[in-house]
Amino acid sequence: DAGVIQSPRHEVTEMGQEVTLRCKPISGHDYLFWYRQTMMRGLELLIYFNNNVPIDDSGMPEDRFSAKMPNASFSTLKIQPSEPRDSAVYFCASRETGGYTEAFFGQGTRLTVV
Amino acid sequence: AQSVAQPEDQVNVAEGNPLTVKCTYSVSGNPYLFWYVQYPNRGLQFLLKYITGDNLVKGSYGFEAEFNKSQTSFHLKKPSALVSDSALYFCAVRDLSAGNMLTFGGGTRLMVKP
8 A cells, every 4th residue: 555645745825725635545544634733733633534424623723624534535624715824734644443553644735825 | 631741852862872752641541652753754654552561562663662651651762773763753642531532742853963
């Protein structure tokens, strides 16, 4: 398996524009997580899905953020409208069922909002 | 609520010397503990985990970690550091009684000097 695949790797956009980040989890993994990494706040869990269903979105900072998982092999994180403070690296991770299983991370999308 | 503390922002060690990166945790139930490493511009890579059993866990790249229940610690160790070990290290905990989320510490930057 190629691992967790995220696209794009880098995104530069202007304030107010819509941004969509994409993630393909590892086949067979039924948990998917979206994290945000910044220098100030470290790694923050934004939302996670189990079997394509959102389970906990308490980490989503505001209504400008939304995430979907239409099927087992694809998820999106959308920011509309984007703001400069959304600039961060966004990671997607997936894992198998079982509390003892480790999560596998994608390489991240570096988002810059100017 | 579960939490993880990595008390050192940075650890400096000379190549060939032993290294320790500290981690303490707080959970209400039994912890599942993980260490991840992040190289520049990359996603997090799984190093090792403690689920149950032997308190000394061995992982990738010669790293090991010791689970200490009484001190609620899970320090990462390596007998002989390499310059290539220089990276950002994250400790994480999952408490099944608190759901399936993985909570990360703030990270410790390891600098190994020749």
